Amino acid sequence: MMAKYVTYKDLPLTPITTVGSEANKTGGWRTFRPKIDHSKCIKCYICWKFCPDVSIRIGKDELPEVDFDHCKGCGICANECPKKCIEMILEE
Amino acid sequence: MVKKVITGNYSAAYGAKVARADVIAAYPITPQTQIVEKLASMVAEGELDATFINVESEHSAMTACISASQAGARSFTATSSHGLLLMHEMLIWAAGARTPVVMANINRANGPPWSVWADQGDSIAQRDTGWMQFYCESNQEVLDTMIQAYKIGEARDVMLPAMVVMDAFILSHTSEPVDIPDQEMVDGFLPKFDPEYRVAPETQPYGFGSLVMPDWYMEFRYKIAEAMDLTRERIRKVDKEFEETFGRSYGGLIEFYKCEDADAVLLLAGTVASTAKEVADEMRKKGKKVGVARLRSFRPFPYEEVRKLAAAVPAIGILDKSFTFGYGGAFACEVQGALYHCRDKPAIKNYIAGIGGRDLTPEVLEKIFNDALNLRKGKHAEIEWVGVRGLGGL
Numbered sequence: 060m061m062a063k064y065v066t067y068k069d070l071p072l073t074p075i076t077t078v079g080s081e082a083n084k085t086g087g088w089r090t091f092r093p094k095i096d097h098s099k100c101i102k103c104y105i106c107w108k109f110c111p112d113v114s115i116r117i118g119k120d121e122l123p124e125v126d127f128d129h130c131k132g133c134g135i136c137a138n139e140c141p142k143k144c145i146e147m148i149l150e151e
Numbered sequence: 152m153v154k155k156v157i158t159g160n161y162s163a164a165y166g167a168k169v170a171r172a173d174v175i176a177a178y179p180i181t182p183q184t185q186i187v188e189k190l191a192s193m194v195a196e197g198e199l200d201a202t203f204i205n206v207e208s209e210h211s212a213m214t215a216c217i218s219a220s221q222a223g224a225r226s227f228t229a230t231s232s233h234g235l236l237l238m239h240e241m242l243i244w245a246a247g248a249r250t251p252v253v254m255a256n257i258n259r260a261n262g263p264p265w266s267v268w269a270d271q272g273d274s275i276a277q278r279d280t281g282w283m284q285f286y287c288e289s290n291q292e293v294l295d296t297m298i299q300a301y302k303i304g305e306a307r308d309v310m311l312p313a314m315v316v317m318d319a320f321i322l323s324h325t326s327e328p329v330d331i332p333d334q335e336m337v338d339g340f341l342p343k344f345d346p347e348y349r350v351a352p353e354t355q356p357y358g359f360g361s362l363v364m365p366d367w368y369m370e371f372r373y374k375i376a377e378a379m380d381l382t383r384e385r386i387r388k389v390d391k392e393f394e395e396t397f398g399r400s401y402g403g404l405i406e407f408y409k410c411e412d413a414d415a416v417l418l419l420a421g422t423v424a425s426t427a428k429e430v431a432d433e434m435r436k437k438g439k440k441v442g443v444a445r446l447r448s449f450r451p452f453p454y455e456e457v458r459k460l461a462a463a464v465p466a467i468g469i470l471d472k473s474f475t476f477g478y479g480g481a482f483a484c485e486v487q488g489a490l491y492h493c494r495d496k497p498a499i500k501n502y503i504a505g506i507g508g509r510d511l512t513p514e515v516l517e518k519i520f521n522d523a524l525n526l527r528k529g530k531h532a533e534i535e536w537v538g539v540r541g542l543g544g545l
Contacts, residue, residue: 067370072310072378073249073348074371076358083362 081129085112089132091147097122099144106136106145153331159322162290162329163229163255163315164189166297168199169337170253173224173344176204176215178234181267182323183257186229209234213241213252220250221359223349225301228252231319232259232273239277245312246281246375248360251304251344252312253297254282258421258472259319260507268508269319271421271473275449275481281375283313283382284449286420290327292401293317298332298341299393303385305344309378319508321422332397340396383451404453406445409435410460413442415523418460418486419470420446423511427470430516441520446482454489461490466498468523472505479503479534498526502545504537518545 064070106123107115112131118124137145163186177187193199206212209230216226235256245252256274260266274284285300287293293315300313317323348357363371387403394400408428410416417427424445431441444460471480478484483501490496502519505511522545537545
């Protein structure tokens with residue numbers, strides 16, 4: 060995004076973004092990575108509802124999946140999961 | 152052209168009307184309330200085609216104005232004192248987002264102790280927000296400056312908000328004859344607001360005010376500094392164009408009254424200028440050559456004009472109706488800062504006066520002028536609070 064800007068003169072006068080915030084990959088901020096055990100998942104989608112970064116998608120077989128490009132590893136999904144089938148694993 | 156006898160508050164309301172404000176969001180506060188009451192009535196009666204947004208605070212009023220501006224609407228609000236202080240966060244946002252909102256601020260002292268009377272402490276406290284600040288001397292100037300403020304701020308290479316400032320009660324609630332210019336003339340002078348980027352269904356989507364990393368934040372702030380510097384020339388130019396169209400000029404950034412041959416000049420802003428000019432006339436009859444420099448624009452600060460003045464006169468008294476605790480008056484700080492690099496500096500003294508609505512009578516001003524005339528003769532205080540009981544002095 061910023062690559063085409065060389066000096067301050069190249070910037071738009073108004074601080075705007077021309078792309079959505081999806082373009083800003085924030086997955087690198089993560090310390091812990093959520094791992095969903097689909098065998099225990101009851102598809103209640105509480106993880107999807109609580110994720111503050113909209114990083115839970117509903118994927119194959121209507122099971123929740125994590126968008127690792129944007130998930131910051133906050134662990135709210137793991138905390139809220141009623142079946143405790145989301146584990147937070149240290150990124151290495 | 153219609154000539155009406157109206158208050159400063161109504162002048163601001165008529166200013167918003169002839170400037171065709173699209174969105175007005177405001178919260179009432181003494182002594183500003185009449186502005187938004189009048190505008191609400193104009194909208195309700197169908198005299199003004201605008202959206203009036205009732206909000207629960209000044210913070211929200213400014214937020215609504217910023218959002219409206221980002222949608223391409225010309226927006227207006229009015230406030231005073233504590234209302235302005237509550238807006239502080241969003242004032243900085245308005246400038247950073249480059250939304251040319253225009254706001255009337257009625258100069259009123261900050262509490263406590265509680266006060267509703269005039270001083271400049273509220274607007275001076277917003278010096279660093281990135282807003283232009285224009286101080287007015289008459290109701291006519293309030294209306295005219297509103298039109299000018301939109302024209303200056305909305306230029307695509309400026310895009311900065313502006314505050315039109317007037318003294319509580321002395322202008323806000325005092326009636327004077329005011330020319331309300333014909334709508335066609337204002338339309339000819341002030342083009343429609345046409346920002347390059349706006350929230351609009353027909354354009355590509357934009358994200359406003361999102362995060363920028365440290366490697367580019369400074370560049371965005373520099374762009375504000377650059378635009379603000381550009382406004383100096385624009386203010387002078389728009390003042391000239393305004394005179395050509397409407398027949399009235401206010402001197403651009405600063406108005407010089409009988410300064411050319413003066414032995415001492417009093418630099419000040421707002422309505423106290425009218426009294427000071429009268430006093431200067433009277434003193435000149437007695438052979439005392441004094442003049443008045445009326446600061447119209449505090450931001451941007453007219454350092455070039457101030458340097459010219461300093462080169463021409465031996466003494467400058469600076470009258471501040473506000474105080475930045477821990478040093479001095481804001482005008483004095485700026486003037487002295489502007490003169491540091493000049494070789495021949497005049498004698499300078501800062502007079503702190505008229506705080507919290509304390510009357511600045513001709514007698515008080517004559518004392519200050521006489522004191523300023525003596526600055527060259529010996530040692531003097533750098534800063535003096537005028538009329539404080541128990542201090543002695545002026």
